[in-house]
Amino acid sequence: MRVSVPNIPASFLSRTTTPQVSVTEAVDKLSAFLSSGNVTLLTGAGVSVDSGIRAYRGQDGRYTNPNYKPILYHELTADTEKGRAFRQRYWLRSYLGYPSVRDALPNTTHCALSALQYSGIIPRLITQNVDGLHHKALAMTPSSPVKVHQSILELHGTLHRVRCKHGHLVDRNAFQEWLSIANPQWKAFADEVERTGNQPRTNPDGDVAIEHLGISYETFVVPDCPSCLMENRTNNVHKPDLIFFGESITEHVRQRSYRDVETADRLLLMGTTLATYSAFRLLKHTLELQKPVLMVNIGPSRSDGLEKVEKLDIASRSIIRQVVRNVLGTRATEDPIIEKLLNSGISKPPSADDDDRYPRATG
Template identity: 65%
Template sequence: MRISVPTIPLLSTRLPAPHRSIEEAVERVADFLFPGNVAILTGAGVSVDSGIRAYRGSDGRYMNPNYKPLFYHQLMDESEAGHAFRQRYWLRSYLGYPTIRDALPNPTHFALAALQHAHVAPRLITQNVDGLHHRALNLSPGTKNENILELHGSLHHVHCKHGHVVDRTTFQNWLSAANPQWRAFADETERTGNKPRTNPDGDVAIESLGTAYSTFIVPQCPTCLLEDRINSVHKPEVIFFGESIPQPVKERSFRDVEDADRLFVIGTTLATYSAFRLLKRAVELGKPALLLNVGPSRGDGIEEIERIDMASGLVIRDVVKAVLGTTASEDPVVARMLQSGTVKSIDDDAEPAEAPK
């Protein structure tokens, strides 16, 4: 089986998106959204202002040149090799998850939530697994709103190979209890601020661990133990490379696009086909599509797509105010949303110098 990491064309035959000032971009996006019944498709770019690093930079290339994602078949392999892959994954995830857990919605999340609340954009599809769109609607981590479809799942739940589900905070505590030396290591990196770079999926960019992965213990599923089974094969409820999106989620994503009158794509390169095919579907149906993103995307070759090359955080709050008019100040929920949002810069994280013995 040959599975490759998705890429996007770095050189497009299509001309760059026309330059627009912030004011021009606000006006154009507002005009696009104003008729309502919009479906929104989001990617990692909308969470950058929450302090979560995107996979790619403005040139479309992976910002971590050593990025080597774990594939689904590797994670679920029950051989010794699979056990080693799970040690690698869960150690890196253990170190990276607190960044995702502690992240707060930024102004873009709240602005899009305001569009949902006002029924301008009743359907939102996200490729992100951080849960921040839900939190912008005043929901706690792991709690889901039925009008938000997480195309690639959520980091906030974990299930074992027999289907026993646990919330990620509980699982994180299991990992801490099983690995006191790594808990101390994580506490030290937190204290010193010398934390490794965290990717949008909670994985960390930390290549210096070497053989230290072999010291990490992945705990047994306690429910399986009660059923007289020994099982340490766990998986977060996210879609891995090489794993198929569940059919109900796939069907729902197409239905959300088909039921909308237009599609607004924001903060994504559309590198994954699961997202790109939704844009293609909108175009096939003759629905207007607008892409707001920094840098190249997989959609650049589709002439029907209108593009604005700009970070969402620069314009989206003013866009929503323009679309909603007096509602933006008179509706207390919308007014609160448009005054909310934490912007956190992404530190130039460095790898910790030495793994625990």
């Protein structure tokens, strides 16, 4: 089986980058784009960078890790000895890396976007991210869990749930506990990491690079699914409830993503290169419907050169709070929920000299 890792075509990467706009110009253009409301927003990894979660690609549009070798869906789920080895590798790395994603906090962009969601300007948000940070930010409003779920579509799933091959779903924290019980030596290692704060380098998909430690994966135990055991069968084939390379999004998610675009008057793209086709086809569908599109993203993207897509080559953090104030006017100061959101959020991006010398393991 041959599976291609999504990427931006080389012809796009070689083009002259979009001229950068001033902060004032970018604020004015994005404010005007949002002012009439009913906007659907599509976000990517760039939105979560200020929460300390690394993006897949740098500002040049290329993968930050030149040795990028994700585990593919058919490799992780194969009921073979080789598949078992892939699962040991994946789950050890993910076991150590997940706490950083679990504990990550919404940044200023997440919180400002939640103000626009709460106020009805952006009633539908589609995210390619699997970190759950949009949910955390919107949970700061009086919105019910049901409304939060209805307002945000996780196009590629989430790291916060785990599903076995027979469909049994479990909360990720519970699964982490299963892994701790099955691997007391790694639980001790994880506890020492937490005590010292010497966290191994966490990748954007929630695992850590540990090859440089000379570690063997062969002794790591991936436990059987308790629900399967109750059904008198053994099964240790688990995957996070997200889409791996080589796996398709469900028909339900695909159709809902189309509806979210069709229901909107316009589409806003933020922090995404649109390298994955599941995201790019939403842009194509929007353009077929002849709806306005605006992108806010630094560096090359798959949409570059498309005449009907206006692009602001600027970091969202530098403009989004002022944009919300412009769009909402006096409500930005009179509504305590919105005022709180505009004063919330962290800004702790990875250091500019951060590199990625070790391969990632996830889709």
